[in-house]
Amino acid sequence: MRSSRFLIATLKETPSDAEVISHKLMLRAGMIRKSASGLYNWLPMGLRVLRKVERIVREEMDKSGAMEVLMPVVQPAELWEESGRWQQYGPELLRMSDRHDRPFCLGPTHEEVITDLIRNEIKSYKQLPANFYQIQTKFRDEIRPRFGIMRSREFIMKDAYSFHNSTESLQQTYDVMHATYCSIFTRLGLEFRPVLADTGSIGGAFSHEFHVLADSGEDDIAFSNASDYAANIEKAEALPPSTPRPAPQHLMQEVATPGKHSIEEVCEFLKVSPQQTVKTLIVLGEVRADKTQPLVALVLRGDHELNEIKAEKLTGIAAPLTLAPEARIKEELGVGIGSIGPVGLKIPVIVDHSAAHLADFVCGANKDGFHLTGVNWERDEQAPLVADIRNVVAGDPSPCGKGTLEIKRGIEVGHIFQLGTKYSEAMKARVLDENGKEQTMIMGCYGIGVTRVVAAAIEQNFDDNGIIWPDAIAPFQVAIVPINISKSEAVANKAEEIYAELTKAGFDVLLMDDEKARLGAMLADTDLMGIPHRIVIGDRGLEAGNIEYKGRRDAEKQEIPAAGIVEFLSVKIQR
RNA sequence: CGGAGUGUAGCGCAGCCCGGUAGCGCGUCUGUUUUGGGAGCAGAAUGUCGGGGGUUCGAAUCCCUCCACUCCGACCA
Numbered sequence: 001m002r003s004s005r006f007l008i009a010t011l012k013e014t015p016s017d018a019e020v021i022s023h024k025l026m027l028r029a030g031m032i033r034k035s036a037s038g039l040y041n042w043l044p045m046g047l048r049v050l051r052k053v054e055r056i057v058r059e060e061m062d063k064s065g066a067m068e069v070l071m072p073v074v075q076p077a078e079l080w081e082e083s084g085r086w087q088q089y090g091p092e093l094l095r096m097s098d099r100h101d102r103p104f105c106l107g108p109t110h111e112e113v114i115t116d117l118i119r120n121e122i123k124s125y126k127q128l129p130a131n132f133y134q135i136q137t138k139f140r141d142e143i144r145p146r147f148g149i150m151r152s153r154e155f156i157m158k159d160a161y162s163f164h165n166s167t168e169s170l171q172q173t174y175d176v177m178h179a180t181y182c183s184i185f186t187r188l189g190l191e192f193r194p195v196l197a198d199t200g201s202i203g204g205a206f207s208h209e210f211h212v213l214a215d216s217g218e219d220d221i222a223f224s225n226a227s228d229y230a231a232n233i234e235k236a237e238a239l240p241p242s243t244p245r246p247a248p249q250h251l252m253q254e255v256a257t258p259g260k261h262s263i264e265e266v267c268e269f270l271k272v273s274p275q276q277t278v279k280t281l282i283v284l285g286e287v288r289a290d291k292t293q294p295l296v297a298l299v300l301r302g303d304h305e306l307n308e309i310k311a312e313k314l315t316g317i318a319a320p321l322t323l324a325p326e327a328r329i330k331e332e333l334g335v336g337i338g339s340i341g342p343v344g345l346k347i348p349v350i351v352d353h354s355a356a357h358l359a360d361f362v363c364g365a366n367k368d369g370f371h372l373t374g375v376n377w378e379r380d381e382q383a384p385l386v387a388d389i390r391n392v393v394a395g396d397p398s399p400c401g402k403g404t405l406e407i408k409r410g411i412e413v414g415h416i417f418q419l420g421t422k423y424s425e426a427m428k429a430r431v432l433d434e435n436g437k438e439q440t441m442i443m444g445c446y447g448i449g450v451t452r453v454v455a456a457a458i459e460q461n462f463d464d465n466g467i468i469w470p471d472a473i474a475p476f477q478v479a480i481v482p483i484n485i486s487k488s489e490a491v492a493n494k495a496e497e498i499y500a501e502l503t504k505a506g507f508d509v510l511l512m513d514d515e516k517a518r519l520g521a522m523l524a525d526t527d528l529m530g531i532p533h534r535i536v537i538g539d540r541g542l543e544a545g546n547i548e549y550k551g552r553r554d555a556e557k558q559e560i561p562a563a564g565i566v567e568f569l570s571v572k573i574q575r
Numbered sequence: 576c577g578g579a580g581u582g583u584a585g586c587g588c589a590g591c592c593c594g595g596u597a598g599c600g601c602g603u604c605u606g607u608u609u610u611g612g613g614a615g616c617a618g619a620a621u622g623u624c625g626g627g628g629g630u631u632c633g634a635a636u637c638c639c640u641c642c643a644c645u646c647c648g649a650c651c652a
Binding site for chain 2: 011012013014015016017019034036037143144146261262263264265279280281282300305306308323326329335336337338339340341364483484486487518519520521522523524525536538539540541548
């Protein structure tokens with residue numbers, strides 16, 4: 001490609017609405033432009049990267065034995081009614097009507113459509129297992145789209161759905177997908193980790209997320225420092241303390257803590273550490289027969305955070321987890337938030353392991369403006385119902401039994417699930433088995449955020465001058481920068497010659513052939529755009545038959561013979 | 576949904592407090608000189624000042640209203 005015939009839309013200044021580095025650099029490098037909140041245009045430069053990511057994903061999926069299909073973006077409501085998600089999905093599902101007033105939605109995911117398609121096409125166990133995928137636009141009406149392409153409303157996803165007649169078969173395909181995802185992210189040149197994950201709203205039994213490690217990630221990942229264990233913090237189990245609870249040393253006392261509500265304020269006032277306190281959260285319980293929801297208290301150590309996912313799975317607690325309205329707490333417990341404690345509370349209490357392990361702790365006195373000190377379980381309040389309801393923190397023992405946990409930030413770029421029969425059951429997707437009996441198919445589903453991968457790759461590969469693309473997904477692998485083509489025929493000729501040679505050798509080359517372009521501007525642009533290999537051609541070097549090479553990450557440029565450039569780059573560029 | 580903020584040329588911004596008919600830098604176009612790391616000079620084009628309404632002789636500026644966008648929060652308990 002010649003720069004004179006390609007839209008190089010680089011910006012010197014960053015548009016003011018960009019916050020994270022990938023968003024800024026994608027705008028500055030001329031890859032994307034915003035159309036509306038969470039909606040982006042892909043310029044030629046960006047699309048080249050996106051297509052390369054797609055190509056790698058497609059090649060690896062094909063290699064895994066999956067079959068590519070293409071499903072509609074607009075989906076009929078009736079399928080969503082059938083699965084029950086028309087009611088469940090919530091406002092992220094963009095609903096609309098056609099001219100006949102028939103309800104539709106923009107697909108945020110395609111379980112319903114694929115299940116409908118396959119139940120009509122596959123009738124026999126002999127056709128199983130089968131795995132279908134597509135690379136296609138999804139729409140999710142996010143509350144707050146942010147970080148450019150990283151969390152946009154419209155995005156491109158590779159989604160795959162597999163169908164089976166046994167859990168063993170599902171497990172096999174799941175394992176193949178796990179391996180395929182590892183190959184894909186390795187080929188993309190990313191530093192990633194598969195991590196154990198919660199199955200979330202999609203449902204199902206077993207699940208892994210694939211995270212690209214980067215500080216700007218929105219997820220916390222817990223890693224063992226002594227094994228392969230890695231889990232999303234939503235999922236990572238906090239082990240119960242292994243030592244016995246210390247014996248009580250103090251008597252329970254009520255102390256006035258006027259105006260002190262938060263853990264921080266109370267600790268400061270009473271001169272204790274948060275680890276020596278508990279906080280009591282009031283949430284709604286499961287809906288009872290009379291349609292009312294009782295209150296339930298959750299007790300955590302002051303320095304710990306509630307893990308909503310863990311909590312809402314406990315029996316007696318409503319899912320999704322909902323904090324009780326303050327007015328209801330006032331009315332039923334007779335105390336304002338900020339002074340609640342487990343002692344003498346008249347509602348069910350569930351206590352986190354580490355809070356249950358405390359002796360002589362501080363908690364709210366269930367009386368506005370008062371706290372209790374020197375509180376001890378059993379002596380002052382009956383032995384609590386104990387569960388794991390907190391997020392793990394760095395330094396916790398790893399659930400795998402080896403080492404302690406570290407927490408890192410990750411960007412979720414892939415997710416694989418064992419769905420089981422959630423959709424096939426609801427939508428009656430069945431095959432005849434060996435005995436001629438109807439059997440509900442078992443399903444798996446597997447997603448990769450293709451557009452998000454592009455942003456994640458930048459989050460992991462940039463410097464002060466711009467993007468640094470991995471070879472596999474660079475918009476161009478090589479940039480040829482000739483100095484003064486309008487003045488030097490020798491330079492112009494050599495640039496054309498090398499451009500032809502490299503192109504013929506199968507490299508993706510960008511020839512900077514704008515006659516008026518100055519060296520500094522061209523170098524700034526090729527760096528910003530992240531082109532990983534750069535050749536500068538000038539009269540000075542040509543006198544000795546040399547050109548200049550610099551890898552995007554190299555500190556120094558080097559002179560190499562112009563004649564050997566194809567061989568030189570064949571060694572440098574991973575293909 | 577709650578809170579905060581922003582909307583002025585393609586991009587980044589000033590002007591608004593204190594009303595007088597719109598400016599700077601970058602980019603773009605023309606010419607010219609220059610050319611080994613985002614050139615210099617000379618000239619030029621580009622604005623319903625987010626929309627609507629109001630106050631006023633006069634509104635980018637003051638008031639009302641709507642819209643869009645951005646950020647933060649949605650775990651005080």
